[in-house]
Amino acid sequence: MDRYGPVAAVTTATSGELGTMAGRRRNTPDNPSPAGPEEGLLPADYELADLYGAFASHGESDEDLDDSAVLVPPVQLLPEEELVAAALAVPLIGHALKLARWTAPHRMVDELGDLTEQDQEPAARLLGYGDGQEVSEEDVVEAMRAWSLACDLDLIEIGTTEEGEHVAIPGPDLEPAEQGDADTVLELWLTAAGIVRELAVEADSLELAGEDGGEDGEELSAEDEEARLAEVEEHREEAAELLDEALQVLYEHTAFAEPGQETVPLGVLAALLVVPEGEEPDEELLGDITDVMVVLDPMLADLAELGVVEHRPIDPELFEEEESEEPATEEEGDADRFGLVRLTPLGQYGLRQWLLEDGYDAPLIGELAQGDAEALLRSITETANVLPQREIAVWLAGREPVAAARELLAAARGTDTYSPVRRMLCVQALELLGAAARPAAAEVVEDDELGGAVRSWLRAQGEEVTAPERGMVLWTMVDTFAAQLLVSEGEAGVLQELVRGLPVTDNPASFFGEVWRVPHPYTADVLEAVGELHLERNVAKEARKAAFKARSKQG
Numbered sequence: 190m191d192r193y194g195p196v197a198a199v200t201t202a203t204s205g206e207l208g209t210m211a212g213r214r215r216n217t218p219d220n221p222s223p224a225g226p227e228e229g230l231l232p233a234d235y236e237l238a239d240l241y242g243a244f245a246s247h248g249e250s251d252e253d254l255d256d257s258a259v260l261v262p263p264v265q266l267l268p269e270e271e272l273v274a275a276a277l278a279v280p281l282i283g284h285a286l287k288l289a290r291w292t293a294p295h296r297m298v299d300e301l302g303d304l305t306e307q308d309q310e311p312a313a314r315l316l317g318y319g320d321g322q323e324v325s326e327e328d329v330v331e332a333m334r335a336w337s338l339a340c341d342l343d344l345i346e347i348g349t350t351e352e353g354e355h356v357a358i359p360g361p362d363l364e365p366a367e368q369g370d371a372d373t374v375l376e377l378w379l380t381a382a383g384i385v386r387e388l389a390v391e392a393d394s395l396e397l398a399g400e401d402g403g404e405d406g407e408e409l410s411a412e413d414e415e416a417r418l419a420e421v422e423e424h425r426e427e428a429a430e431l432l433d434e435a436l437q438v439l440y441e442h443t444a445f446a447e448p449g450q451e452t453v454p455l456g457v458l459a460a461l462l463v464v465p466e467g468e469e470p471d472e473e474l475l476g477d478i479t480d481v482m483v484v485l486d487p488m489l490a491d492l493a494e495l496g497v498v499e500h501r502p503i504d505p506e507l508f509e510e511e512e513s514e515e516p517a518t519e520e521e522g523d524a525d526r527f528g529l530v531r532l533t534p535l536g537q538y539g540l541r542q543w544l545l546e547d548g549y550d551a552p553l554i555g556e557l558a559q560g561d562a563e564a565l566l567r568s569i570t571e572t573a574n575v576l577p578q579r580e581i582a583v584w585l586a587g588r589e590p591v592a593a594a595r596e597l598l599a600a601a602r603g604t605d606t607y608s609p610v611r612r613m614l615c616v617q618a619l620e621l622l623g624a625a626a627r628p629a630a631a632e633v634v635e636d637d638e639l640g641g642a643v644r645s646w647l648r649a650q651g652e653e654v655t656a657p658e659r660g661m662v663l664w665t666m667v668d669t670f671a672a673q674l675l676v677s678e679g680e681a682g683v684l685q686e687l688v689r690g691l692p693v694t695d696n697p698a699s700f701f702g703e704v705w706r707v708p709h710p711y712t713a714d715v716l717e718a719v720g721e722l723h724l725e726r727n728v729a730k731e732a733r734k735a736a737f738k739a740r741s742k743q744g
Contacts, residue, residue: 260574261437261544262444265554265583267534273371275535276378279496284316284335285381289344289363291315295356302347302355304336312336341384342377375538382495382539389491390429431481432488434462439498439532440540455482455489455503455528482528489530497536501529550574558584562596566614570607581618590625594618598629602638604710609672616642624650641665663707666691671711674718688722697728701735705742713739 266272276282291312297305304312309332310324316335318328339345343360350356365373438461443451459481464470470478486503493500504526532540544551557568557580565584569577585593601615602608619626627650630643634654641661644654657665670687677683694700705716713736720733 259549261549261551262441263552263554263556263574263576263579264440264444264537264541265579266538266541269371269375272535272538273369273374275496275533276374277369279378279381279494279535281335281338281494282378282381284332285339285342285344286363286366287315288312288332288336289339289359290367292345292357293359295358298347298355298357300355302340302357303333309333338381338384342380344377378495378535379539379542382492382497382536383543385491385495386432386497389488390425390432392487392491428484428488431462431484435485435489436497436532436540437544438462439530440537440544443532443537452499452529452531454524455486455530458530459485486528492536496533497539499531499533501525503528554579555583562593562600566597566600566611567607569614570610577614578617578621581614582621585618585621590622591629594622594626594629595632598633598639598643602636604638607675608638609668609711610675612639612642612668613672613676615639616646619643619646627652637661637664638668642669659703660707663704664709667704667707667709667712667715670715670718671709674711674714684718685722685724688719689724691719691723693728697731698734701731705735705739713743 267275277286296308299305309329310319313319313324313328313332316332318324318332336345340347340357342362344363344366345357346360347355347357362373362377366377435458438458439453442453456478459478460470463477463481464474468474482503489498489500490502492498507526541551541553552574554576557572557575558565560568562584565580569575569580597615597618601612603611619630627647630647631652633639634644634647636643641657642665644657645665647654673683673687692700701716705712709715716732716736716739720729720736723729723732
């Protein structure tokens with residue numbers, strides 16, 4: 190198969206996703222990566238406002254946002270006990286614990302801390318290798334890998350007796366780990382994952398090193414050896430950066446994916462790391478994507494051993510198949526042969542810990558949902574890095590629907606800066622509660638600030654509600670537009686859609702003559718936006734005149 194075959198095939202198999210998801214080298218403090226939740230797209234395709242709402246950034250420029258921090262999407266982790274169970278279910282972790290217990294009270298080792306030759310086969314059998322048959326050399330190697338990991342995790346400690354004998358004994362973390370202590374188990378797993386992550390990169394860079402000597406077995410000169418080592422180190426750093434970027438893309442994708450949709454084709458992942466934003470992959474880029482796929486594949490396989498990811502490797506036969514003169518027919522499941530990867534819940538936990546260690550803000554969904562309704566709505570509106578509906582869903586969980594709706598409606602009142610956004614969020618909460626919230630909504634249909642929005646919601650629920658008075662209609666219209674002004678950060682596309690939907694009559698002067706008198710703190714701002722964005726010149730002109738009057742009225 191030629192160099193571009195895998196990517197060309199996976200592009201077809203994924204219905205053009207490579208073009209749709211064109212990305213870039215990403216996820217460093219100097220190169221933040223926007224993201225977003227729509228089905229079928231990955232985070233690289235979105236602006237910050239689309240991704241997070243970014244309520245708190247109203248008034249800040251994109252440049253200010255980019256220079257301040259990389260926004261890592263909030264995630265929802267499994268309960269701690271489930272993470273612990275997942276960590277203990279990782280075979281390498283289980284093997285390390287078994288070997289550590291096997292050393293009790295002590296076991297002889299060589300001067301390097303490795304098992305003696307006579308203990309290597311029993312260790313392999315302890316871990317289930319051989320299955321009653323002769324233990325193979327590969328089985329022993331796997332047992333020694335588990336032994337090395339146990340030593341690296343300090344589950345096994347190496348010492349020397351007074352007689353000069355080298356012995357191994359169980360480390361202090363063994364007993365709490367066996368008992369399932371959450372802090373101990375998760376810290377052991379995280380350390381192990383970090384070790385495997387580094388070893389995966391080292392293995393990739395060592396492939397470049399080749400043999401120690403030059404051609405025909407000749408030894409390299411000191412200068413050539415130094416250059417070779419420098420090249421290997423450069424390759425190691427590039428591989429580490431590539432793996433980190435790939436993991437962060439998976440972290441972002443998993444944060445927004447619907448349940449069951451977390452798996453990413455390896456070709457799509459590679460394209461996000463290679464293809465410049467807004468470009469379609471040409472033949473050269475397809476070759477680069479293939480190269481990245483081949484580099485990532487074994488590193489992801491190593492991480493899969495620790496449960497960081499679930500990984501289906503590239504089918505090696507793809508690179509052994511010769512080109513056929515006749516066009517190949519696409520078989521069902523062929524796309525999977527090019528590799529698949531999914532970040533596991535345990536891996537999501539691990540990546541978040543690494544991000545925190547690197548100084549990133551990596552919030553959890555539900556962190557803003559710990560107080561009352563007022564605190565919830567205020568926190569959402571004042572936080573740039575937030576997924577509002579998910580925070581609301583966490584807050585609603587376990588609460589009595591009518592009481593929760595009443596509390597939210599009360600918290601939505603006000604005329605302060607972010608009050609329109611609070612009311613918009615409150616309606617979203619009513620949507621999540623559904624019919625159970627109708628009694629609470631019906632109680633506020635006459636409320637000057639809430640009545641228009643809840644009447645509209647109740648009608649959508651199938652309730653018969655009297656039409657609001659003209660003043661309430663206009664006030665609610667201004668309030669709804671104001672909320673979008675805040676959350677869209679002035680994005681023209683979103684606002685133009687609202688402008689097109691305004692109920693402007695054949696007499697715009699009369700319509701805006703009513704609007705500018707609406708006693709809402711954002712009346713002038715809304716009219717100014719309409720004046721800037723409306724496509725009909727006479728309507729825009731009347732909106733600007735009305736905005737001037739509203740601004741003058743405000744003093």
